[in-house]
Amino acid sequence: MNIVCIGGGPAGLYFGLLMKKQDPAHVITIIERNRPYDTFGWGVVFSDQTLGNLAAADEPTARAILQSFNHWDDIDIHFKGQKVSSGGHGFCGIGRKRLLNILQQRCEELGVRLVFETEVTDDQEIAARYGADLVIASDGLNSRIRSRYAASYAPQIETRQCRFVWLGTKKKFDAFTFAFKQTPYGWFQAHIYQYDGDTSTFIVETPETVWRAAGLEEMSQEQSIAWCEQLFAEQLDGHALMSNAAHLRGSSVWIKFPRIVCAQWVHWNDTPAGRVPVVLMGDAAHSAHYSIGSGTKLALEDAIELARCFGAHGDTAAALAAYQQVRAVEVLKIQSAARNSMEWFENVERYSAMEAQQFAYSMLTRSQRLSHENLRLRDAAYVARFEAWFARRAFAQAELPPPASLAIPPMFTPFKVRGLTLRNRIVVSPMAQYSAVDGTVGDYHLAHLGARALGGAALVCAEMTCVSADARITPFCPGMYAPEHTAAWKRIVDFVHANSDARIALQLGHAGAKGSTRAMWDGIDLPLERDNWPLVSASPQQYLAGVSQTARAVTTADMARIEADFVRAALAAEEAGFDWLELHCAHGYLLSSFISPLTNERGDEYGGSLENRCRFPLRVFAAIRTVWPQHKPMSVRISAHDWVEGGITPDDAVRIARLFKQAGADLIDCSSGQVSKLERPQYGRMYQTPFADRVRNEADIATIAVGSIFEADHANGIIAAGRADLCAVGRPHLANPAWTLAEAARIGYAGAGVAWPKQYLAGKQQLERNLERERQLAAASAGLTPQQLAARLLEG
Numbered sequence: 001m002n003i004v005c006i007g008g009g010p011a012g013l014y015f016g017l018l019m020k021k022q023d024p025a026h027v028i029t030i031i032e033r034n035r036p037y038d039t040f041g042w043g044v045v046f047s048d049q050t051l052g053n054l055a056a057a058d059e060p061t062a063r064a065i066l067q068s069f070n071h072w073d074d075i076d077i078h079f080k081g082q083k084v085s086s087g088g089h090g091f092c093g094i095g096r097k098r099l100l101n102i103l104q105q106r107c108e109e110l111g112v113r114l115v116f117e118t119e120v121t122d123d124q125e126i127a128a129r130y131g132a133d134l135v136i137a138s139d140g141l142n143s144r145i146r147s148r149y150a151a152s153y154a155p156q157i158e159t160r161q162c163r164f165v166w167l168g169t170k171k172k173f174d175a176f177t178f179a180f181k182q183t184p185y186g187w188f189q190a191h192i193y194q195y196d197g198d199t200s201t202f203i204v205e206t207p208e209t210v211w212r213a214a215g216l217e218e219m220s221q222e223q224s225i226a227w228c229e230q231l232f233a234e235q236l237d238g239h240a241l242m243s244n245a246a247h248l249r250g251s252s253v254w255i256k257f258p259r260i261v262c263a264q265w266v267h268w269n270d271t272p273a274g275r276v277p278v279v280l281m282g283d284a285a286h287s288a289h290y291s292i293g294s295g296t297k298l299a300l301e302d303a304i305e306l307a308r309c310f311g312a313h314g315d316t317a318a319a320l321a322a323y324q325q326v327r328a329v330e331v332l333k334i335q336s337a338a339r340n341s342m343e344w345f346e347n348v349e350r351y352s353a354m355e356a357q358q359f360a361y362s363m364l365t366r367s368q369r370l371s372h373e374n375l376r377l378r379d380a381a382y383v384a385r386f387e388a389w390f391a392r393r394a395f396a397q398a399e400l401p402p403p404a405s406l407a408i409p410p411m412f413t414p415f416k417v418r419g420l421t422l423r424n425r426i427v428v429s430p431m432a433q434y435s436a437v438d439g440t441v442g443d444y445h446l447a448h449l450g451a452r453a454l455g456g457a458a459l460v461c462a463e464m465t466c467v468s469a470d471a472r473i474t475p476f477c478p479g480m481y482a483p484e485h486t487a488a489w490k491r492i493v494d495f496v497h498a499n500s501d502a503r504i505a506l507q508l509g510h511a512g513a514k515g516s517t518r519a520m521w522d523g524i525d526l527p528l529e530r531d532n533w534p535l536v537s538a539s540p541q542q543y544l545a546g547v548s549q550t551a552r553a554v555t556t557a558d559m560a561r562i563e564a565d566f567v568r569a570a571l572a573a574e575e576a577g578f579d580w581l582e583l584h585c586a587h588g589y590l591l592s593s594f595i596s597p598l599t600n601e602r603g604d605e606y607g608g609s610l611e612n613r614c615r616f617p618l619r620v621f622a623a624i625r626t627v628w629p630q631h632k633p634m635s636v637r638i639s640a641h642d643w644v645e646g647g648i649t650p651d652d653a654v655r656i657a658r659l660f661k662q663a664g665a666d667l668i669d670c671s672s673g674q675v676s677k678l679e680r681p682q683y684g685r686m687y688q689t690p691f692a693d694r695v696r697n698e699a700d701i702a703t704i705a706v707g708s709i710f711e712a713d714h715a716n717g718i719i720a721a722g723r724a725d726l727c728a729v730g731r732p733h734l735a736n737p738a739w740t741l742a743e744a745a746r747i748g749y750a751g752a753g754v755a756w757p758k759q760y761l762a763g764k765q766q767l768e769r770n771l772e773r774e775r776q777l778a779a780a781s782a783g784l785t786p787q788q789l790a791a792r793l794l795e796g
Helices: 010-022 048-057 059-068 096-110 123-130 144-148 208-213 221-231 295-312 316-346 356-364 372-378 380-397 443-453 483-499 556-576 590-595 615-627 650-663 689-699 712-720 731-735 739-746 758-782 786-795
Strands: 002-006 027-031 043-047 070-072 075-079 082-086 091-095 113-115 134-137 155-169 176-183 186-194 200-207 255-262 266-271 274-280 415-417 420-422 426-428 459-466 503-509 580-585 634-639 667-671 702-706 726-729
Touching: 002 010, 002 123, 010 027, 010 096, 010 134, 010 295, 043 048, 043 096, 043 186, 043 295, 048 059, 048 295, 059 091, 059 096, 070 186, 075 356, 082 356, 091 096, 091 186, 096 113, 123 134, 123 144, 123 266, 123 274, 144 274, 155 208, 155 221, 155 316, 186 208, 200 208, 255 316, 266 316, 274 316, 295 316, 356 380, 372 380, 372 712, 380 415, 380 712, 443 459, 443 483, 459 483, 459 580, 483 503, 483 556, 503 556, 556 580, 556 615, 580 590, 580 615, 590 615, 590 634, 615 634, 615 650, 634 650, 650 667, 650 689, 667 689, 689 702, 712 726, 712 739, 726 731, 731 739, 739 758
Parallel strands: 002 027, 002 134, 027 113, 075 176, 134 274, 426 459, 426 726, 459 503, 503 580, 580 634, 634 667, 667 702, 702 726
Antiparallel strands: 043 091, 070 091, 075 082, 155 200, 155 255, 176 186, 186 200, 266 274, 415 420
């Protein structure tokens, strides 16, 4: 093949040398606008895993890079005058100039032609000049080629919120260092790492609003560097900060990160010699925030995969299709983690009220790629110190004496709210069962909720229970509007209290426009075939267009009646002995229909602004709170994101939470969606946890995280990082009523916060033996110790 690479960065150089190594007959030309052996930038970072990929692709290049690396295992976090250290992270730094020089030298050894000081303004002219069969567009973040063929590549470019500047210093750092400084204008942070024998990269970052308030926009480059030297004097120890961007003036040295995602990575040009593909690679195709150090990693791994695909496929089109298919998925994973990391750094203010230990943990796990148990594998001593600190604080906040051993995973620490203390942080989510008869719960519910109370969770929440017959979702939903309902619920509550130390909550709601439907297994959200009842909503609506019944708008008289229904149900819940009450204001049900602008088009005082739309739900909440005992908690479930343009956003969720907090709510249960069938949720593990995180740390109210939390590792990380105070686990509890007990056994924990019923202790011992045997067999089959096996599985 005759290959031209436009752009002599890591992607183009590495692809060129790999293809030349694969087949010396290839004619490969790399065109670079800079001078030979000249480049800009400070250091780049690789993980140990990336180094392994390089060694497998081209051992001589990897060896040369390894000989030039500065390696470290520790991360130091400086916050509020304290330093928190964590080890075992395995990163390497190398100067960008040194890296490119190594790649250039290797290209020359293999016979790749390097053309310098050539600015490519027309890729088609260059392709014709060199007779290219393949053009690689590796021309960086501001790719001209990506812009030229934007109709094919369909790039999405999002400029982010922070300003940052790349600087260097001769101060040596023996750990990857993050330093956070509070100023009168807001928070600044520095990302610092040594990359050669005497030089360190020093990136200073802050939200643009803070950058402007500090006056940096008006400063010269020299003035802004001096300002940063003074701010981070403690870390610099008298060393100066240096810039290698002398060609830039004033505030232009401070840039904003562009997040780039391309729908397609290949464009085909029709030429007299045939169709020539123009393939994006590296920063031209995608970007990943520098806070996880993956831009160069992605570029090199693009090159590895594209070269592999050409080796595996004789046909160019097939090779390019395979390249995009594989790399698009891998890049998306990195970009997702990078986005989480980037957003964390954009919102340092959100976490600034935390103590240094939790702030550091939150920062370490910000991308959601590094879990609690992965941290333990990297640095068991750090996790032990953190768990002891967290447990000591949790027991103090719960006004309980600490146990003899503080080696307690965060999910098994106590949590106190008002007069109620939960033994751990796991909640059984309210899950509709469609098994009541005329609103009355029976033996099924006793077995269902009783089994889960015996299964280790601290709080069992009954499914949405309706405050009137016409408030039900289906004819099979439970109610709390007749004396027989109260008596039936009391039987279940009494069982839970008598046979476990779990607590039990009741979720009260009104179906609104989503009522009068069939049981889920007979057609979810489909209306009843007969015996329907009238529906009401904030505004007239039909949940399923052309299918559902049409709900009329509630009147002021309706509101008074519905409010009274909720109050009556709350009084009945107290009579039945429930420990906790949750008000359902989510998922498009009646109270949710007031909150969301998608379903509230009212012109009165209950419509319009968010505050007005929340007026009726807040009125209902206040009425219930008045009659519900003051020593018992109340939570509110909200849809923190409608996942529809023009609907509720996470920003709105914070405001909603503040309103309910002012009304006396103790916790916000952060769910999302189910308000409109036009929704486009972004599913994934723990996908709703960021909403709980924002509400907790911006509205300053305790939260419950819910949604694809299915491992102890998830719950421990969420609780430890302060992303939520409780974790609600739903579907895993359907599959295993004793999920909490089973997860405790799986991670080898049997201390405080875990209460096996005495009748089940024999099963506990058998389960623990079985789990240990499985670990040993798996380790033996892989020729690894159990610790090595766990480390490999987590890295994979």
